[in-house]
Amino acid sequence: MIALDHHPTGRHFLQIPGPSPVPDRILRAMSLPTIDHRGPEFAALGLKVLAGLRQVFQTRHPVVVYPASGTGAWEAALANTLSPGDAVLMYETGHFASLWKKMAERLGLQPEFLAKAGTDADTGLPLAWRHGVQADMLAERLRRDREHAIKAVCVVHNETSTGVTSDIAAVRRAIDDAGHPALLLVDTISGLASADYRHDEWGVDVTISGSQKGLMLPPGISFNAVSPKALAASRQARLPKSFWAWDEIIEMNRGGYWPYTPNTNLLYGLSESLDMLLGQGLPAVFARHRRWGEGVRAAVRAWGLPIQCADAAVYSPVLTGVVTPAGVDADALRRLIHERFDLSLGTGLGRIKGRMFRIGHLGDCNDLTLMAALSGVEMGLKLSGIALAGSGVQAAMDFFSAHPQPVPLADAA
Numbered sequence: 001m002i003a004l005d006h007h008p009t010g011r012h013f014l015q016i017p018g019p020s021p022v023p024d025r026i027l028r029a030m031s032l033p034t035i036d037h038r039g040p041e042f043a044a045l046g047l048k049v050l051a052g053l054r055q056v057f058q059t060r061h062p063v064v065v066y067p068a069s070g071t072g073a074w075e076a077a078l079a080n081t082l083s084p085g086d087a088v089l090m091y092e093t094g095h096f097a098s099l100w101k102k103m104a105e106r107l108g109l110q111p112e113f114l115a116k117a118g119t120d121a122d123t124g125l126p127l128a129w130r131h132g133v134q135a136d137m138l139a140e141r142l143r144r145d146r147e148h149a150i151k152a153v154c155v156v157h158n159e160t161s162t163g164v165t166s167d168i169a170a171v172r173r174a175i176d177d178a179g180h181p182a183l184l185l186v187d188t189i190s191g192l193a194s195a196d197y198r199h200d201e202w203g204v205d206v207t208i209s210g211s212q213k214g215l216m217l218p219p220g221i222s223f224n225a226v227s228p229k230a231l232a233a234s235r236q237a238r239l240p241k242s243f244w245a246w247d248e249i250i251e252m253n254r255g256g257y258w259p260y261t262p263n264t265n266l267l268y269g270l271s272e273s274l275d276m277l278l279g280q281g282l283p284a285v286f287a288r289h290r291r292w293g294e295g296v297r298a299a300v301r302a303w304g305l306p307i308q309c310a311d312a313a314v315y316s317p318v319l320t321g322v323v324t325p326a327g328v329d330a331d332a333l334r335r336l337i338h339e340r341f342d343l344s345l346g347t348g349l350g351r352i353k354g355r356m357f358r359i360g361h362l363g364d365c366n367d368l369t370l371m372a373a374l375s376g377v378e379m380g381l382k383l384s385g386i387a388l389a390g391s392g393v394q395a396a397m398d399f400f401s402a403h404p405q406p407v408p409l410a411d412a413a
Contacts, residue, residue, distance in 0.1 A: 013343040015373040017160050017319035018190055019212035019219055020363035022269075026216055029272035030265045037264055038257065046256030049267055052274030056192065056215075056282070057207060057225040059199040062250045064224040067263040070189040070210035073222035074100055075107070076244040077185050077206040078152075081230055083238035084108040086151040089141060089182065091115070092128045095161035095350035100154060100187060107239060112150075114141060123306055123323050129352055130310035132159075132166035135174040142178035152183040152205075158191030161349040163321040163358065164309045165195050172203040183233060189213060189222075193277055194289045194318045194362045205230040211266065213318070214285075215273045216363040220266050226250075289317035291403060292361040292370060296320045299374045299396040303381065304389030308356050318362045319346065322377075323355060325386060330357045337380035343373060367400045 014021050035041050053063040066072050082088065085108065090101050092115035104111040114137050115128035123130075133155050142150065153175060158165045168186055175182060183205040188197050192207075193214030199207045204227065211221035226234075226246060234246055248259045277285055293315060300307050300322050308321025324330045334345050334357050346358030359377065361370055374396050381388060 008342050010342065013341070013369070013373055013376065015360045016344050016346040017213070017358050017360035017362065020214070020216055020360060021365070022218060023216055023276070023364040025276065026269045026272045030269040032265065032268050034264050037262055042264070043256030045267055045271060046253065046258070046262075049270050049274060050253055050256070052271070052278060053223065053225075055278055056274065057199045057209075057223075058197065058201065058282075059207075059225050061200070061228065062226050062231075062246075062253070064226060064246050064249050064253075065258070065262070066222045066224075066244070067220060067260070067266075068222045069219055070187070070208060070222050071099075071103075072244070073189075073208040073210065073224055074103055074187065076222075076224050076241075076246075077208050078104060078107055078109065079237070079239040079241040079244050080224070080226075080234040080246050081183055081185070081206060081237050082107075082109060082151055082233075083236075085110060087112065087149045088152045088154055089114065089138065089150045090154045091133045091138065091156075093131070093133060093156050093162065093164055093166060094129050094159040096159060096187065096189070097156045098350060100156070104154070109239075111154075112141075114138065120310065123355075124326070125308075125323065125355060126351055127310075129162050130164070130308060132164045132311060132314040133171055135167065135170040138171060139174035139178045142175060142180040142182065145180065148181055150180070150182050152185050154185045155187070157186050157188035157197065158195055158316055158318050160190040160319065160346075161321075161352070161358075162308050163316040163319045164311070165191065165314050165316045165318070167314065168197075168204065169202045176203075183230060190318050190362075192223075193273075193282075193285065195316065196282075196286045199225045199227075203227075205233075211270065214289075214362055215270065216276075217266060217269050217273055220263055221270060286317070288405065289362060291405075292365060292367075293317040293320060294403070295367070295396045295399045296359055296361050296370060296374065298399040299378075299392030302388075302390040302392040302395035303378070308352070308358075319358050319360045321348075321356050321358050324357070328384065328386060329354050333357065333380055333384050333386075336383060337376055340383070341376040341379065343376040345377070367405070371396060371400070
Protein backbone atom coordinates (compact mmCIF):
# COMPACT_ATOMS: atom_id res chain seq x y z
CA MET A 1 0.00 0.00 0.00
CA ILE A 2 1.36 3.44 -0.99
CA ALA A 3 1.48 5.95 1.86
CA LEU A 4 -0.42 9.21 1.45
CA ASP A 5 2.84 11.12 1.81
CA HIS A 6 4.53 9.15 -0.99
CA HIS A 7 6.13 11.73 -3.28
CA PRO A 8 8.62 10.39 -5.84
CA THR A 9 11.16 12.80 -7.29
CA GLY A 10 10.17 14.71 -10.39
CA ARG A 11 6.65 15.32 -11.64
CA HIS A 12 4.06 12.56 -11.89
CA PHE A 13 2.89 11.99 -15.46
CA LEU A 14 -0.90 12.07 -15.36
CA GLN A 15 -1.90 10.83 -18.82
CA ILE A 16 -5.41 9.64 -18.04
CA PRO A 17 -8.24 11.26 -20.01
CA GLY A 18 -9.32 13.28 -16.98
CA PRO A 19 -8.95 14.58 -14.43
CA SER A 20 -6.23 16.22 -16.47
CA PRO A 21 -3.15 18.05 -15.12
CA VAL A 22 -3.97 21.46 -13.63
CA PRO A 23 -1.69 24.25 -14.94
CA ASP A 24 0.27 26.30 -12.43
CA ARG A 25 -1.60 29.43 -13.57
CA ILE A 26 -4.88 27.88 -12.51
CA LEU A 27 -3.48 26.55 -9.23
CA ARG A 28 -2.26 30.05 -8.38
CA ALA A 29 -5.66 31.55 -9.21
CA MET A 30 -7.39 29.02 -6.96
CA SER A 31 -5.13 30.02 -4.07
CA LEU A 32 -6.61 33.53 -3.93
CA PRO A 33 -8.46 34.38 -0.70
CA THR A 34 -12.07 33.26 -0.55
CA ILE A 35 -14.46 36.19 -0.89
CA ASP A 36 -18.07 36.88 0.10
CA HIS A 37 -20.27 35.04 -2.41
CA ARG A 38 -22.91 37.74 -1.93
CA GLY A 39 -20.53 40.68 -2.34
CA PRO A 40 -19.89 42.90 -5.38
CA GLU A 41 -16.48 41.36 -6.17
CA PHE A 42 -18.08 37.95 -6.52
CA ALA A 43 -20.77 39.28 -8.87
CA ALA A 44 -18.05 40.50 -11.22
CA LEU A 45 -16.43 37.06 -11.13
CA GLY A 46 -19.76 35.30 -11.72
CA LEU A 47 -20.71 37.44 -14.71
CA LYS A 48 -17.26 37.00 -16.23
CA VAL A 49 -17.24 33.20 -16.05
CA LEU A 50 -20.82 32.91 -17.32
CA ALA A 51 -19.98 35.04 -20.35
CA GLY A 52 -16.81 33.06 -21.02
CA LEU A 53 -18.62 29.74 -20.73
CA ARG A 54 -21.11 30.78 -23.39
CA GLN A 55 -18.17 31.33 -25.74
CA VAL A 56 -16.67 27.92 -24.99
CA PHE A 57 -20.02 26.13 -25.47
CA GLN A 58 -20.59 28.34 -28.54
CA THR A 59 -24.03 29.39 -27.40
CA ARG A 60 -25.99 32.60 -26.87
CA HIS A 61 -28.18 30.90 -24.29
CA PRO A 62 -27.76 30.15 -20.54
CA VAL A 63 -25.06 27.88 -19.15
CA VAL A 64 -26.04 26.57 -15.72
CA VAL A 65 -23.15 25.89 -13.33
CA TYR A 66 -23.29 23.33 -10.52
CA PRO A 67 -20.82 22.55 -7.69
CA ALA A 68 -20.89 18.90 -8.73
CA SER A 69 -19.29 16.29 -10.96
CA GLY A 70 -20.46 15.57 -14.48
CA THR A 71 -22.75 12.89 -13.06
CA GLY A 72 -24.72 15.63 -11.33
CA ALA A 73 -25.07 17.50 -14.61
CA TRP A 74 -26.40 14.29 -16.23
CA GLU A 75 -29.12 14.16 -13.61
CA ALA A 76 -29.86 17.86 -13.96
CA ALA A 77 -30.33 17.50 -17.71
CA LEU A 78 -32.81 14.66 -17.30
CA ALA A 79 -34.64 16.04 -14.27
CA ASN A 80 -35.22 19.47 -15.81
CA THR A 81 -36.65 18.23 -19.11
CA LEU A 82 -38.50 14.97 -18.49
CA SER A 83 -41.34 13.42 -16.48
CA PRO A 84 -41.71 10.02 -14.80
CA GLY A 85 -42.22 7.23 -17.31
CA ASP A 86 -41.01 9.24 -20.32
CA ALA A 87 -39.40 7.26 -23.11
CA VAL A 88 -35.86 8.32 -24.02
CA LEU A 89 -33.74 7.03 -26.89
CA MET A 90 -30.10 6.49 -25.95
CA TYR A 91 -27.16 5.12 -27.91
CA GLU A 92 -24.46 2.77 -26.60
CA THR A 93 -20.98 3.98 -27.46
CA GLY A 94 -19.20 2.86 -24.29
CA HIS A 95 -19.14 2.86 -20.52
CA PHE A 96 -20.39 6.39 -19.93
CA ALA A 97 -23.32 6.06 -22.31
CA SER A 98 -24.20 2.90 -20.35
CA LEU A 99 -23.97 4.69 -17.00
CA TRP A 100 -26.21 7.50 -18.25
CA LYS A 101 -28.80 4.88 -19.28
CA LYS A 102 -28.60 3.33 -15.81
CA MET A 103 -29.25 6.75 -14.27
CA ALA A 104 -32.28 7.26 -16.52
CA GLU A 105 -33.70 3.95 -15.31
CA ARG A 106 -33.15 4.87 -11.65
CA LEU A 107 -34.96 8.18 -12.22
CA GLY A 108 -38.04 6.35 -13.44
CA LEU A 109 -37.57 6.99 -17.15
CA GLN A 110 -37.91 4.36 -19.87
CA PRO A 111 -34.64 4.36 -21.83
CA GLU A 112 -34.27 2.41 -25.07
CA PHE A 113 -30.65 1.58 -25.88
CA LEU A 114 -29.57 1.38 -29.52
CA ALA A 115 -26.18 -0.07 -30.41
CA LYS A 116 -24.11 -1.32 -33.31
CA ALA A 117 -24.56 -5.08 -33.09
CA GLY A 118 -21.88 -7.72 -33.18
CA THR A 119 -18.35 -8.48 -32.09
CA ASP A 120 -15.17 -7.33 -33.78
CA ALA A 121 -13.47 -10.31 -35.45
CA ASP A 122 -9.92 -9.07 -34.87
CA THR A 123 -10.13 -8.08 -31.21
CA GLY A 124 -13.21 -9.88 -29.87
CA LEU A 125 -14.49 -6.55 -28.53
CA PRO A 126 -18.10 -5.34 -28.95
CA LEU A 127 -18.50 -3.31 -32.13
CA ALA A 128 -20.62 -0.79 -30.24
CA TRP A 129 -17.53 0.12 -28.21
CA ARG A 130 -15.34 0.70 -31.27
CA HIS A 131 -17.63 3.01 -33.25
CA GLY A 132 -19.55 6.24 -32.79
CA VAL A 133 -23.27 6.99 -32.87
CA GLN A 134 -24.91 5.67 -36.04
CA ALA A 135 -27.24 8.53 -36.90
CA ASP A 136 -29.17 6.45 -39.44
CA MET A 137 -30.20 4.03 -36.68
CA LEU A 138 -31.58 6.92 -34.64
CA ALA A 139 -33.47 8.30 -37.65
CA GLU A 140 -35.02 4.93 -38.45
CA ARG A 141 -36.20 4.43 -34.86
CA LEU A 142 -37.62 7.94 -34.62
CA ARG A 143 -39.57 7.51 -37.88
CA ARG A 144 -41.30 4.48 -36.34
CA ASP A 145 -42.31 6.58 -33.33
CA ARG A 146 -45.32 8.10 -35.08
CA GLU A 147 -47.00 9.06 -31.80
CA HIS A 148 -43.87 10.88 -30.62
CA ALA A 149 -43.68 8.92 -27.38
CA ILE A 150 -39.90 9.41 -27.31
CA LYS A 151 -39.26 12.69 -25.51
CA ALA A 152 -35.46 12.94 -25.76
CA VAL A 153 -32.47 11.54 -27.61
CA CYS A 154 -29.38 11.19 -25.39
CA VAL A 155 -25.91 10.64 -26.85
CA VAL A 156 -22.29 11.00 -25.77
CA HIS A 157 -20.14 13.31 -27.89
CA ASN A 158 -16.66 12.17 -26.80
CA GLU A 159 -16.89 8.71 -25.22
CA THR A 160 -14.09 8.77 -22.64
CA SER A 161 -14.03 4.98 -22.26
CA THR A 162 -13.24 4.28 -25.92
CA GLY A 163 -11.73 7.33 -27.64
CA VAL A 164 -14.60 7.85 -30.09
CA THR A 165 -15.98 11.31 -30.93
CA SER A 166 -19.45 11.06 -32.49
CA ASP A 167 -20.87 13.41 -35.12
CA ILE A 168 -23.45 15.46 -33.22
CA ALA A 169 -24.46 17.52 -36.25
CA ALA A 170 -25.41 14.23 -37.96
CA VAL A 171 -27.53 13.26 -34.95
CA ARG A 172 -29.36 16.59 -35.17
CA ARG A 173 -30.00 16.03 -38.90
CA ALA A 174 -31.32 12.54 -38.15
CA ILE A 175 -33.86 13.93 -35.67
CA ASP A 176 -34.90 16.67 -38.09
CA ASP A 177 -35.11 14.32 -41.09
CA ALA A 178 -37.42 12.07 -39.07
CA GLY A 179 -39.63 15.11 -38.35
CA HIS A 180 -39.45 14.26 -34.65
CA PRO A 181 -39.85 16.81 -31.81
CA ALA A 182 -37.58 14.97 -29.32
CA LEU A 183 -35.09 17.01 -27.36
CA LEU A 184 -31.39 16.40 -28.05
CA LEU A 185 -29.27 15.92 -24.90
CA VAL A 186 -25.51 15.57 -25.37
CA ASP A 187 -22.74 14.63 -22.93
CA THR A 188 -19.48 16.37 -23.86
CA ILE A 189 -17.89 16.03 -20.43
CA SER A 190 -14.55 14.99 -21.91
CA GLY A 191 -14.94 16.82 -25.21
CA LEU A 192 -15.53 20.43 -24.17
CA ALA A 193 -12.55 22.76 -24.75
CA SER A 194 -10.58 19.97 -26.47
CA ALA A 195 -12.79 18.87 -29.38
CA ASP A 196 -14.85 21.22 -31.55
CA TYR A 197 -18.31 21.56 -30.05
CA ARG A 198 -21.11 23.90 -31.19
CA HIS A 199 -24.18 23.91 -28.96
CA ASP A 200 -26.25 26.39 -30.96
CA GLU A 201 -25.14 25.52 -34.49
CA TRP A 202 -25.70 21.80 -33.95
CA GLY A 203 -29.14 22.34 -32.46
CA VAL A 204 -28.41 20.75 -29.09
CA ASP A 205 -31.03 21.32 -26.39
CA VAL A 206 -28.97 20.40 -23.31
CA THR A 207 -25.20 20.01 -23.29
CA ILE A 208 -23.58 18.38 -20.25
CA SER A 209 -19.96 18.97 -19.30
CA GLY A 210 -17.50 19.14 -16.41
CA SER A 211 -14.45 21.01 -15.22
CA GLN A 212 -11.78 18.31 -15.01
CA LYS A 213 -11.02 17.63 -18.67
CA GLY A 214 -10.32 20.27 -21.32
CA LEU A 215 -11.03 23.12 -18.91
CA MET A 216 -7.96 21.91 -16.94
CA LEU A 217 -9.53 22.31 -13.49
CA PRO A 218 -9.90 19.88 -10.61
CA PRO A 219 -13.19 17.98 -10.49
CA GLY A 220 -16.05 19.82 -8.82
CA ILE A 221 -17.85 21.99 -11.38
CA SER A 222 -20.35 20.77 -13.96
CA PHE A 223 -22.54 22.47 -16.54
CA ASN A 224 -25.80 22.39 -18.47
CA ALA A 225 -25.92 24.58 -21.57
CA VAL A 226 -29.61 25.06 -22.25
CA SER A 227 -31.61 25.90 -25.39
CA PRO A 228 -34.90 27.87 -25.38
CA LYS A 229 -36.70 24.63 -26.30
CA ALA A 230 -35.21 22.90 -23.26
CA LEU A 231 -36.20 25.82 -21.02
CA ALA A 232 -39.76 25.54 -22.30
CA ALA A 233 -39.73 21.80 -21.60
CA SER A 234 -38.48 22.42 -18.07
CA ARG A 235 -41.66 24.33 -17.22
CA GLN A 236 -43.71 21.17 -17.89
CA ALA A 237 -41.25 18.50 -16.65
CA ARG A 238 -42.38 16.60 -13.54
CA LEU A 239 -39.31 14.66 -12.41
CA PRO A 240 -38.46 15.79 -8.85
CA LYS A 241 -35.84 18.50 -8.64
CA SER A 242 -34.90 21.27 -6.28
CA PHE A 243 -31.13 21.77 -6.12
CA TRP A 244 -30.86 20.90 -9.84
CA ALA A 245 -33.69 23.20 -10.97
CA TRP A 246 -32.61 25.63 -13.68
CA ASP A 247 -35.11 28.42 -13.04
CA GLU A 248 -33.78 29.87 -9.77
CA ILE A 249 -30.16 29.50 -10.88
CA ILE A 250 -30.69 31.28 -14.20
CA GLU A 251 -32.62 34.07 -12.49
CA MET A 252 -29.91 34.74 -9.90
CA ASN A 253 -27.18 34.42 -12.54
CA ARG A 254 -28.48 37.63 -14.11
CA GLY A 255 -26.69 39.47 -11.32
CA GLY A 256 -23.69 37.13 -11.16
CA TYR A 257 -24.87 35.12 -8.14
CA TRP A 258 -26.18 31.62 -7.36
CA PRO A 259 -29.02 30.49 -5.06
CA TYR A 260 -26.62 28.15 -3.23
CA THR A 261 -23.06 28.58 -1.96
CA PRO A 262 -20.87 28.26 -5.08
CA ASN A 263 -17.35 26.83 -5.09
CA THR A 264 -15.66 30.22 -5.09
CA ASN A 265 -12.05 29.16 -5.49
CA LEU A 266 -12.83 26.75 -8.31
CA LEU A 267 -14.58 29.65 -10.05
CA TYR A 268 -11.33 31.65 -9.71
CA GLY A 269 -9.65 28.74 -11.50
CA LEU A 270 -12.41 28.64 -14.11
CA SER A 271 -11.92 32.34 -14.80
CA GLU A 272 -8.21 31.72 -15.41
CA SER A 273 -8.95 28.69 -17.60
CA LEU A 274 -11.31 30.73 -19.76
CA ASP A 275 -8.66 33.45 -20.13
CA MET A 276 -6.17 30.83 -21.32
CA LEU A 277 -8.53 29.12 -23.78
CA LEU A 278 -10.17 32.21 -25.23
CA GLY A 279 -6.86 34.09 -25.31
CA GLN A 280 -5.41 31.42 -27.54
CA GLY A 281 -8.63 31.05 -29.52
CA LEU A 282 -10.79 27.93 -29.72
CA PRO A 283 -9.73 27.01 -33.30
CA ALA A 284 -6.08 26.87 -32.16
CA VAL A 285 -7.05 24.84 -29.07
CA PHE A 286 -8.89 22.30 -31.22
CA ALA A 287 -6.03 22.16 -33.75
CA ARG A 288 -3.39 21.32 -31.15
CA HIS A 289 -5.55 18.57 -29.67
CA ARG A 290 -6.07 17.05 -33.13
CA ARG A 291 -2.32 17.16 -33.70
CA TRP A 292 -1.54 15.49 -30.37
CA GLY A 293 -4.03 12.74 -31.15
CA GLU A 294 -2.45 12.10 -34.55
CA GLY A 295 1.00 11.89 -32.98
CA VAL A 296 -0.09 9.39 -30.32
CA ARG A 297 -1.92 7.25 -32.88
CA ALA A 298 1.25 7.18 -35.01
CA ALA A 299 2.99 5.59 -32.02
CA VAL A 300 0.24 3.00 -31.49
CA ARG A 301 0.32 1.99 -35.16
CA ALA A 302 4.10 1.64 -35.05
CA TRP A 303 3.77 -0.71 -32.07
CA GLY A 304 1.39 -2.80 -34.17
CA LEU A 305 -1.43 -2.60 -31.62
CA PRO A 306 -5.11 -1.92 -32.48
CA ILE A 307 -6.59 1.48 -31.72
CA GLN A 308 -9.82 1.05 -29.75
CA CYS A 309 -11.73 3.38 -32.09
CA ALA A 310 -12.07 1.42 -35.33
CA ASP A 311 -13.31 4.36 -37.45
CA ALA A 312 -10.68 6.93 -38.40
CA ALA A 313 -13.41 9.49 -39.14
CA VAL A 314 -14.30 9.70 -35.44
CA TYR A 315 -10.91 9.42 -33.71
CA SER A 316 -10.94 11.43 -30.51
CA PRO A 317 -8.53 14.36 -30.15
CA VAL A 318 -8.79 13.89 -26.37
CA LEU A 319 -7.59 10.33 -25.80
CA THR A 320 -6.50 7.19 -27.59
CA GLY A 321 -7.57 3.73 -26.49
CA VAL A 322 -4.99 0.98 -27.05
CA VAL A 323 -6.06 -2.68 -27.26
CA THR A 324 -3.61 -5.15 -25.76
CA PRO A 325 -2.95 -8.57 -27.33
CA ALA A 326 -5.22 -11.44 -26.32
CA GLY A 327 -4.13 -12.86 -22.99
CA VAL A 328 -2.37 -9.67 -21.87
CA ASP A 329 -3.98 -8.02 -18.82
CA ALA A 330 -4.05 -4.30 -19.65
CA ASP A 331 -4.50 -3.42 -15.98
CA ALA A 332 -1.39 -5.37 -14.99
CA LEU A 333 0.48 -3.50 -17.70
CA ARG A 334 -0.78 -0.19 -16.34
CA ARG A 335 0.31 -1.11 -12.81
CA LEU A 336 3.79 -2.01 -14.02
CA ILE A 337 4.12 1.30 -15.88
CA HIS A 338 2.91 3.25 -12.84
CA GLU A 339 5.27 1.49 -10.45
CA ARG A 340 8.33 1.71 -12.69
CA PHE A 341 7.88 5.10 -14.35
CA ASP A 342 5.39 7.10 -12.22
CA LEU A 343 3.06 7.35 -15.20
CA SER A 344 -0.72 6.99 -14.87
CA LEU A 345 -2.75 5.68 -17.82
CA GLY A 346 -6.51 5.27 -18.08
CA THR A 347 -7.99 1.87 -17.34
CA GLY A 348 -10.39 -0.06 -19.53
CA LEU A 349 -13.95 0.27 -18.26
CA GLY A 350 -17.05 -1.87 -18.26
CA ARG A 351 -17.22 -4.39 -21.10
CA ILE A 352 -13.60 -3.81 -22.14
CA LYS A 353 -11.94 -3.83 -18.72
CA GLY A 354 -8.57 -5.57 -18.84
CA ARG A 355 -8.45 -5.51 -22.64
CA MET A 356 -7.26 -1.95 -23.24
CA PHE A 357 -5.70 1.14 -21.70
CA ARG A 358 -6.17 4.81 -22.51
CA ILE A 359 -3.62 7.56 -23.17
CA GLY A 360 -4.94 11.05 -22.47
CA HIS A 361 -3.65 13.90 -24.65
CA LEU A 362 -5.62 16.90 -23.50
CA GLY A 363 -5.40 20.19 -21.70
CA ASP A 364 -2.10 21.21 -20.09
CA CYS A 365 0.09 19.14 -22.38
CA ASN A 366 2.84 19.54 -24.99
CA ASP A 367 4.94 17.45 -27.35
CA LEU A 368 7.55 16.56 -24.75
CA THR A 369 4.88 15.60 -22.20
CA LEU A 370 3.51 13.14 -24.73
CA MET A 371 6.95 11.90 -25.77
CA ALA A 372 7.74 11.09 -22.13
CA ALA A 373 4.41 9.29 -21.72
CA LEU A 374 4.91 7.27 -24.91
CA SER A 375 8.42 6.34 -23.78
CA GLY A 376 6.99 5.01 -20.51
CA VAL A 377 4.34 3.02 -22.37
CA GLU A 378 6.86 1.55 -24.80
CA MET A 379 9.18 0.49 -22.00
CA GLY A 380 6.23 -1.05 -20.14
CA LEU A 381 5.10 -2.96 -23.22
CA LYS A 382 8.59 -4.40 -23.65
CA LEU A 383 8.92 -5.29 -19.97
CA SER A 384 5.58 -7.12 -20.24
CA GLY A 385 6.97 -9.27 -23.04
CA ILE A 386 4.71 -7.84 -25.74
CA ALA A 387 6.30 -8.15 -29.19
CA LEU A 388 6.19 -4.75 -30.90
CA ALA A 389 6.26 -4.19 -34.65
CA GLY A 390 8.44 -1.10 -34.23
CA SER A 391 9.20 1.94 -32.11
CA GLY A 392 6.19 4.08 -31.35
CA VAL A 393 8.47 6.63 -29.72
CA GLN A 394 10.39 7.11 -32.97
CA ALA A 395 7.15 7.31 -34.97
CA ALA A 396 5.78 10.01 -32.66
CA MET A 397 9.03 11.97 -32.80
CA ASP A 398 8.94 11.81 -36.58
CA PHE A 399 5.35 13.02 -36.61
CA PHE A 400 5.82 15.90 -34.21
CA SER A 401 9.02 17.10 -35.87
CA ALA A 402 7.37 16.99 -39.32
CA HIS A 403 4.19 18.74 -38.13
CA PRO A 404 5.09 21.90 -36.17
CA GLN A 405 2.88 23.33 -33.46
CA PRO A 406 0.15 25.35 -35.24
CA VAL A 407 0.60 28.36 -32.94
CA PRO A 408 3.59 29.65 -30.96
CA LEU A 409 3.80 28.00 -27.55
CA ALA A 410 3.83 31.45 -25.92
CA ASP A 411 0.30 32.04 -27.19
CA ALA A 412 -0.97 29.06 -25.20
CA ALA A 413 0.45 30.30 -21.90
